Amino acid sequence: MSQKINKLAAYSMLFLMAIALTGCDNYFGQDEAPPLPGKRISILSQQRSIEPDSSAAGHKIVLPAPTPNKDWPQAGGYANHAMHHMRIGKSLQERWSIDVGRGTNDEERLMAQPIVAENTLFSMDSESIVSAFNLKNGDEIWSVELTPEEEDDDHINGGLAYENGKVYATTGFGQVVAVAAKTGKILWRRNVGAPVRSAPTARGNRVFAINVTNKLFALNGNTGAVLWTHSGIEEATNLLGGGSPAVDGGVIVAPYSSGELVALKVENGQELWADSLSGTRRGAASSLGTIRGRPIIDRGIVFAISNSGQFAAINLRTGRRIWERPVGGIESPWIAGEYLFVISNNTDLLALGRLNGRIFWVTALPEWEDPEDREGKITWTGPVLASDRLIVAGSTGEALSVSPYSGKVLGKVEMPDSVSISPIVVQDSLLFLSDDAELVAYR
Secondary structure, three states, rough: OOHHHHHHEEEHHHHHHHHHHHOOHHHHHOOOOEEEEEEOOOOOOOOOOOOOOHHOOOOOOOOOOOOOOOOOOEEOOOOOOOOOOOOOOOOOOEOOOEEOOOOOOOOOOOOOOOOEEEEEEEEEEOOEEEEEEEEEOOEEEEEEEEOOOOOOOOOOOOEEEEOOEEEEEEEEOEEEEEEEEOHHHEEEEEEEOOOOOOEEEOOOOOEEEEEEEEEEEEOOOOOOEEEEEEEEEOOOOOOOOOOOOEEEEOOOOOEOOOEEEEEEEEOOOEEEEEEEOOOOOOOOHHHHHOOOOOOOOEEEEEEEEOOOOOOOEEOOOOOOEEEOOOOOOOOOOOOEOEEEEOOOOOOOEEEOOOOOOOOEEEEEEEEEEEOOOEEEEEEEEEEEEEOEEEEEEEEOOEEEOOOOOOOOEEEEEOOOOOOOOOEEEEEEEEEEEEOOOOEEEOO
């Protein structure tokens, strides 16, 4: 009898949620914001694998006001990866959609998050072709192929970063390449000994890149000369992709696939401290310790999450852990004011306190395309915080809008294809790159 009552209650809840979402006049916004175009589908409730802290009951989340963001010069926004609360338009509409090249297929994977600088959008497709587009209308300005003559086309590349008129690209051919942002002319190439599958970080005329053997290279931005290197523990296997180093205050924090998190002086590579978020003993399922999400440096604290189940806040100068939570993930956390937002490996979207790691709310994102038979595992990327909305996108080809204050799902819209790369926010616009290499701009 109790099972029938539970089922009736669940069906009633789903019906009410469907009515609420159908009647809601917003997507990617609060109640006063008009919706983006797209099919509106109710969100099925799912059981959470993580629960909010009991001490967080009744807490009211307060965020800084949204601010305009002119550029997105590297993966994660800026070198410290702390983007806080960005502004997008109140009346978002699709402005343009372009094909940026070759997308994900059986042999290659689209990995590079687009970047924006000087009113120009730069992208790199799965065949390592870097292209520049006019941000206002999507018109192509130039494109250049980075594949060396002696190589074939089957590879997985890294990503892009911009600084001082140059676009830096990391490739699956074990190279860091500098390209003139205005013309697409290749300025220099530097071999780094092994493929690079994470985006570089550029700061202070230095370029930082980590190859798949966990070796960090610091290069001169003008010439590509090696300034110094640092080696982490090499792993036999790891997850596809990787986290870009975070740089701030003269310190670089390198995330390695071994689960190591190492802080070094930008000037000379001197090691300041090292920590491990692997959560496993060395040599046993070591790839599970991978730090794939980009670490954040914010107001003297480093925030990082590993695949094996450790989310930690660490003092930038001393390496002392401030707090840690048993939460694993491969997506980059997002910080805004005194709060952090992150997607866990169990597809939970969490809001945590910056200074204490307290969990304020948890929203279970859809985990299976067929929940009844638990088939079709869904992967989610993000979140990105823009104008009081957390944006996440998934392998189902849908993007969700979630309230950062309560975790309530506000709505959803369909993308051209599945999405594996987190969206970006720049000049009041929201840009998505789908796995078929279609870039869509909402403004």
